[in-house]
Amino acid sequence: MKRHLLSAADLTRDDAELVLRTAEELRSLADRPIKKLPALRGRTVVNLFFEDSTRTRISFEAAAKRLSADVINFSAKGSSLSKGESLKDTALTLEAMGADAVVVRHGASGAPHRLAHSGWVRSSVVNAGDGTHEHPTQALLDAFTMWRHLGSLDGRRVAIVGDVLHSRVARSNALLLHTLGAEVTLVAPPTLFPVGIDTWGVETSYDLDAVLPKADVVMMLRVQRERMNASFFPTAREYSRRYGLDGKRMRTLQDHTIVMHPGPMVRGMEITADVADSDRSVIVEQVTNGVAVRMAVLYLLLSGAEGVAGADESE
Ligand code: CP
Missing domain, CATH: 3.40.50.1370 (Aspartate/ornithine carbamoyltransferase)
Structure with missing residues (x-):
């Protein structure tokens, strides 16, 4: 190193x-x-x-x-x-x-x-x-958690969902997971993707429901309202409806798929309490x-x- x-x-x-x-x-x-x-x-x-x-x-x-x-x-x-x-x-x-x-x-x-x-x-x-x-050590601990659950990350599909624009975790994870052979899809509303996302070497999507059934890992991100200088679009309620992980969406995941969150998380916004506390959640393990x-x-x-x-x- x-x-x-x-x-x-x-x-x-x-x-x-x-x-x-x-x-x-x-x-x-x-x-x-x-x-x-x-x-x-x-x-x-x-x-x-x-x-x-x-x-x-x-x-x-x-x-x-x-x-x-x-x-x-x-x-x-x-x-x-x-x-x-x-x-x-x-x-x-x-x-x-x-x-x-x-x-x-x-x-x-x-x-x-x-x-x-x-x-x-x-x-x-x-x-x-x-x-x-x-946030490179967060990416390392996330990769370590995935590796312990899934073995080799080669070809594994990782969905990272939420406020990609303000997320240092998303960028470090995208870089490291690419190095380790995983296929990363970033999912966010159009307003929460940074300029230049096409140079990150990852897929992007606005449609969470299309991405979830194929994912081996779903990583939810907090909406970083403290880094936004105006009220963000969509509204909190609309955001949760379209990009929040709730019990209904969780039931569309494959049996082996794990749910992650780097913390701090806002229960009820990007993830519901039943998902955060479910058997699929490895948040405490992270x-x-x-x-x-x-x-x-x-x-x-x-x-x-x-x-x-x-x-x-x-x-
Ligand atoms: N994941 C993370 O960086 O959490 P803290 O802000 O609590 O350190």
Whole structure:
């Protein structure tokens, strides 16, 4: 793997499969009474979050701690950013604290790239979500969840449904799933597709009911109203009627098809509660898998190793 993980496009098929295999080894730790490995003892991971997060921040923290790294959590709220401090000065402060990896979430697309290529920090930079651009570790944990349920993703049909325009998850998933051989169809109303979608190497559709019966995986996306500066079209009610996954639509899926959502989800909008809580839903499993995948990413970036030394040596 490269020194930084900024985009799903940074991952070759070999890289991605190495992360998935490593995550599988590390996932078994969760079943042990003591869940820690000494693999990153003495290393420091900084979680640098300029935007809100529940799953990503907590799972990176859990992942780093399970590998015995020291963790520093930085949240923009309550920091000196409110006094006008720049990204550069924040980065130099982290560097002075000896960070080995900086996990960064930022509202501006490209902020992690700026950090990685600026020379301000010597550490590895991991993109934990930048604006509407990318969220590569979410794509890895989603691919890992699919892989555990379906085996090889070659030729598997994945429908990603909803607000593609504002979704960094959709873009990273489209890139990574293409690398892993899956066939991706993005489903959205015409107003929620970005310009240039034809360059993503995926199919697109406005018709959810036509796509669902063929899908092996259905991934629902939240409508990101906070990123829209006007009321979005169609209306919430019309959106749910045409693009929401409810019990009736779920019954048109193949028996083996799984339902995913990266979170946070709005029950009753893009997915009904009965679907989110159904046997097909692997939404909670995605969160569990997020810890193993982020352990794998931190381990591979910081150790440079290709296997998990000490996996049989929990402390
Ligand atoms: N999936 C995801 O990025 O969730 P959070 O915003 O809670 O981290």
